[in-house]
Amino acid sequence: MRHNGRAPLKASKMRPEHLNLRDGERRMAVCPDCLSWHRLARSMIMPHRAVEAAAGDGPRRYFGDKPCGGRRCPGSAQRITIDISMEQWAERLLAADSTATGRRSARQHSKPTPAPAKPVAQMRPAPVNAADALTAYRDHLKACRASAGAGRCHGSYRCGAGARLASLYEQLLRTQPRRDRARKELTRMQARLKRRFAAAAAKNTAIEWARRGEATVDAKKATAKRSGTTVEEANNACRIHTADSVSEFRGPRLPLAPQDVEAHERRQAQLGKRYGQRNPAASAA
Numbered sequence: 641m642r643h644n645g646r647a648p649l650k651a652s653k654m655r656p657e658h659l660n661l662r663d664g665e666r667r668m669a670v671c672p673d674c675l676s677w678h679r680l681a682r683s684m685i686m687p688h689r690a691v692e693a694a695a696g697d698g699p700r701r702y703f704g705d706k707p708c709g710g711r712r713c714p715g716s717a718q719r720i721t722i723d724i725s726m727e728q729w730a731e732r733l734l735a736a737d738s739t740a741t742g743r744r745s746a747r748q749h750s751k752p753t754p755a756p757a758k759p760v761a762q763m764r765p766a767p768v769n770a771a772d773a774l775t776a777y778r779d780h781l782k783a784c785r786a787s788a789g790a791g792r793c794h795g796s797y798r799c800g801a802g803a804r805l806a807s808l809y810e811q812l813l814r815t816q817p818r819r820d821r822a823r824k825e826l827t828r829m830q831a832r833l834k835r836r837f838a839a840a841a842a843k844n845t846a847i848e849w850a851r852r853g854e855a856t857v858d859a860k861k862a863t864a865k866r867s868g869t870t871v872e873e874a875n876n877a878c879r880i881h882t883a884d885s886v887s888e889f890r891g892p893r894l895p896l897a898p899q900d901v902e903a904h905e906r907r908q909a910q911l912g913k914r915y916g917q918r919n920p921a922a923s924a925a
Contacts, residue, residue, distance in 0.1 A: 642717060643684055643717045643718070643719050644714065644715070644716060644717045644718055646718060646719070647719075648683075648718075648719035648720060648721045649672065649718065649719065649720050649721065650720075650721050650723050651720060651721060651722045651723055651724050651729070652723050652724045654669075654720075655736070656729055656732040656733040656736050657733060657736060657737075658670035659729060660677075661722070661726045661729045661730075662726070663726060666679050666680075667679065667680045667722075668680060669685055669720055671685055671688070671713060671715035671716075671718065672715050672718060673713055673714050673715030674688075674713050674715055676688070680720060683719060683720055683721065683722065684717050684718060684719050684720070685715060685716060685717060685718045685720065686716070686717075687712065687713075687716040687717055688712075688713050688716055689711065689712050689713060769812060769816060770809060770812040770813045770816050773805065773808050773809040773812050773813075774809050776805055777802070777805040777806055777809055780793075780801060780802055780805055781793055781802060784799060784801070784802060
């Protein structure tokens with residue numbers, strides 16, 4: 641393949657977005673004449689032909705690798721000298737992309753100023769029933785007929801706002817009975833569910849209290865030594881007594897003197913003799 645006779649282009653002088661030097665991909669370049677992409681072979685742009693645009697006066701379209709009618713593009717077989725590495729080309733491409741991204745148009749686009757909002761005192765809520773819609777429609781007719789603006793309501797003619805209010809009144813007039821029936825049915829259903837939930841809650845509360853009462857009685861009986869005895873139940877019960885109070889349950893008084901004095905003294909004498917025989921040193925002292 642012979643070149644087109646032009647001086648070779650240096651890759652370092654070309655725009656980085658007009659080259660493709662990525663690893664693992666075919667090396668491609670943009671033709672300097674037709675500005676279309678074509679692959680490189682032997683550091684030259686592959687031959688390609690031009691086809692006139694369909695309109696006749698528009699830009700030309702060029703197709704590479706396929707012979708498809710039209711004259712040969714003068715940029716075919718243009719030599720390109722790759723004098724930069726893939727890393728240098730990638731850095732230049734990244735710098736060009738960041739510059740294009742940060743570029744802004746100098747033309748200013750002015751947005752139209754929004755219309756001021758209506759004062760809160762002049763705002764009216766949307767009618768929710770047929771009576772409110774009829775009142776709003778009559779107020780509009782009175783105000784619109786009194787105004788001198790073009791397209792106001794007169795005779796059987798209604799302006800846009802008047803027609804909307806009239807259609808809204810007719811719609812609410814048709815749907816009002818159905819709405820009332822649905823609202824009453826919903827109210828009855830809510831009251832029925834409320835009564836059912838209250839009865840179920842009361843029943844659950846009674847069952848819970850009964851269960852807790854049975855558990856308390858069973859624990860009290862299990863703690864007592866003899867279930868059913870008044871003394872044991874009173875001893876196991878947790879009650880707070882003041883410092884000066886006396887318990888309602890009193891046991892028998894303990895004896896302070898022995899019942900048989902002579903037998904007690906003989907027993908004490910025998911214990912003293914045994915102690916002296918076991919500890920002679922302590923008895924001698």
